[in-house]
Amino acid sequence: MSGINKVVLVGHLGKDPEFRQLENQIAVVSFPLATSEIVNINGVREEQTEWHNVVMWRGLAEVAVKYLSKGKLIYLEGKLRTRQFEDKMGVKKYTTEVLAENFTLLGRSSDFTSERASAEKE
Numbered sequence: 001m002s003g004i005n006k007v008v009l010v011g012h013l014g015k016d017p018e019f020r021q022l023e024n025q026i027a028v029v030s031f032p033l034a035t036s037e038i039v040n041i042n043g044v045r046e047e048q049t050e051w052h053n054v055v056m057w058r059g060l061a062e063v064a065v066k067y068l069s070k071g072k073l074i075y076l077e078g079k080l081r082t083r084q085f086e087d088k089m090g091v092k093k094y095t096t097e098v099l100a101e102n103f104t105l106l107g108r109s110s111d112f113t114s115e116r117a118s119a120e121k122e
Helices: 057-065 111-121
Strands: 009-015 017-022 027-041 045-056 073-086 092-103
Touching: 027 057, 045 057, 045 073, 057 092
Parallel strands: 045 092
Antiparallel strands: 009 027, 009 073, 017 027, 027 045, 073 092
């Protein structure tokens, strides 16, 4: 039996998606996503926020850069990927990212109407 690598997150974008196009015109975006939960620490309710590095490729990246922006609430599904790289000093480093496979915008419809109206005017 093989393992399962599945991530489901609901959170807010920490900044606008960063769009890049690689050599073969392959689109990729990345952005931080914040998820929060309320925990009870010594009888005091506190909000704890976890930050996730999200990466989207190809067509999903093109849709994301068009509709996502800082502060938007989204639901996303994907999987974890850890990759290795060397920093400027040549030191090996590792980073774990959420490789998104799909997403859905969440929130009130009024959150999107002003954007659609301004996009249609352009």
